Amino acid sequence: MSQPRTARPPDTAPPRWSADAVLAVLGLFLPVDCAWCGRADRALCDACHLLVAQRPPRVRLVAGVRTDAAFEYEGLVRTLLLEVKLRSRVDLAPPLARRFGALVRRALAEAPADSLLLRVPPSTRGARRRGFDPVVLFLRRGRAPVGRALVRARGARSSGQKELGATDRVAATVGTLRAVGVAGRTVVLVDDVVTTGVTLAEAVRAVRDAGGTVVRCVTVASVED
């Protein structure tokens, strides 16, 4: 029998703390449960990290523009995004931000040089309540600077649309956004969730009306029909 390969001489350096071990010890003092499965571990346990990574990305067409969504808006992804948005759980941002950031970087790499990266403005009510913008948070982690040349048109309201039918919703949305300084520029649009696509389509319209061209939209998640 040969000596087991794990045997070490007694005078080796003490084992270095792995990141996992440090987090496990911190967890004793700052106990958190996994946001999805509830396991007493950390913000998102390894098994649930893997589940996020296994969720496929989505591609759809909005106003004739290819729209890359990092994830479908359902289950685990929906819960994580809501925790970030509504409860400011920035510790849950990385698993979503990683893929979203990669899609944004790819969109910019494939777009003409000097393309603008523009945020579809969030509803003012939601933004006020949160005090931060999850999309900007995600992009900061990916080091992609995001512009704000898209603004809500004066007097435009985004609330009260849930009761409207699809046609009325489109009609009520047209003209709610305005783009400035995009004439002759190519644009990549970013948003958190694309649902019906009405808001994103309005952003595409606003850029076109101001003389720009939207070459790609990228969202964190997409609600599938």
Ligand SMILES: [Zn+2]
């Ligand atoms: Zn878990």
